[in-house]
Amino acid sequence: MNMTMIRPARRRMLPCVLFLLALLCTSPLRADVVQVAVAANFTAPMQKIAAExxxxxxxxxxxSIGSTGxxxxxxxxxAPFDVFLAADVETPARLEQDSYAVSGSRFTYAFGRLALWSAKKDKVDSQGEVLKKGEFRHLALPNPKFSPYGAAAIGIMQQLGVEATLQAKFVLAENVSQVYQFAASGNAEVAFIALSQIWKDGKLATKGSAWVIPPEMHAALRQDAVLLNHGRNNPAASALLGYMKGDKARSIIKSYGYDL
Structure with missing residues (x-):
């Protein structure tokens, strides 16, 4: 065989080989999609985390955004979800217990905060006295049967002694996202929502007025994540859960008013 013919061929192949090696070094070997069920209160931070x-x-x-229940x-x-970011601890624990989730994969990713909010500038005072005065027609809150945030709202009104008098004004929503829509549109003058919906970097991030409810006024809104059986063999699912524990994700979570 004529060696002088082989050497030019090798030289022609060298740029192609170098290009392929560079491509492998700069691109993930395999990119996968993870299907995530996200409690509505965690919408904004999770959208940002997903992008990062x-x-x-x-x-x-x-x-997919919705109510935990x-x-x-x-x-x-x-339902073919790989990861579940719930608004409580009980639901992921039950999924583990009933063998719908991978045992030992559950962890707490955030502690939620609750706020009373109105789209009107001076409607809600900083101490929540507006609830005692009751000078509004409608009060929106998540359905306490499905939402831990709704259950916490009921508990706060019971502490203040106003639940019975305000009950006729309740507008129950499927989740906190729908509650926000009710209040933002003016269909409800005041609403119990997740602090993360109106809070960014330590301050109110939307128009209106709010009472940031002290966390000691309600049971801890501890929120757990869990790997579901459908995602057991999905590399992206495991990668996301690991990413949620990292500094970048935790910084985003905290910026929306959550405790860690």
Missing amino acids: FERDTGHRASL KFFAQVANG
């Missing part, structure tokens, strides 16, 4: 997660890992997080029913009925 894709930028840093190449994996993509596809988010309804997500439990969907998972139990075979």
